[in-house]
Amino acid sequence: MKIFTMPQKRAAGILQRDIPLCARPFAAIAETCGLTGGELINWIKELSREGILRKFGAIVRHQKAGYEKNALVMWAVPPGKMEETGRRFASLPFISHCYERSPAFQGRYTLFTMLHSRREAPAVLIAQMAQAVQCPDFLILESLQEYKKTSPEYFE
Known part of the structure; x- marks a missing residue:
């Protein structure tokens, strides 16, 4: 089982919700969690390589997009x-x-x-x-x- 630091847990909590709509969203998340932007990006890459993090993506409300x-x-x-x-x-x-x-x-x-x-x-x-x-x-x-x-x- 993977052990996460407290800053990583805070970052994971934010990343599983809505990513901030700003010019540098990962820098904003990192700052909130007590990490540098580079640390956060490297950690995200590590999670991706290990298969823990699958993807980032927008959630489309299919009914409102016409898929009724x-x-x-x-x-x-x-x-x-x-x-x-x-x-x-x-x-x-x-x-x-x-x-x-x-x-x-x-x-x-x-x-x-x-x-x-x-x-x-x-x-x-x-x-x-x-x-x-x-x-x-x-x-x-x-x-x-x-x-x-x-x-x-x-x-x-």
Whole structure:
């Protein structure tokens, strides 16, 4: 397990939230945490090399950007086809999440995908996916109401 110093913990807490909108955001974060800009950048590079930090990115509210159609799909992938099917689904531009899960839901659904679309009905895209991998056994769960959606915070 990686041990973090207090300044690093403070920096991690800030980095997992909104990065300041200023000319030198990492310098501003470093100053707040008692680090130099160089120390913070080097630490971020170290976390990236170690696979602890995956990426920095903006969070887009997909509904407000016009991606109003979405569905969670559970797939009953035949034994021996999980790797191929998972990689194929994960490569699709309208799939945001693709996970193999265990134990299988209802004893057979092991691959889960999250689909987002602007124009096409999810059912059309899902039918194309099912046909492409010859997997006719799936369940579609459409979002009815969002009660909570947040990014996890691991540092205070």
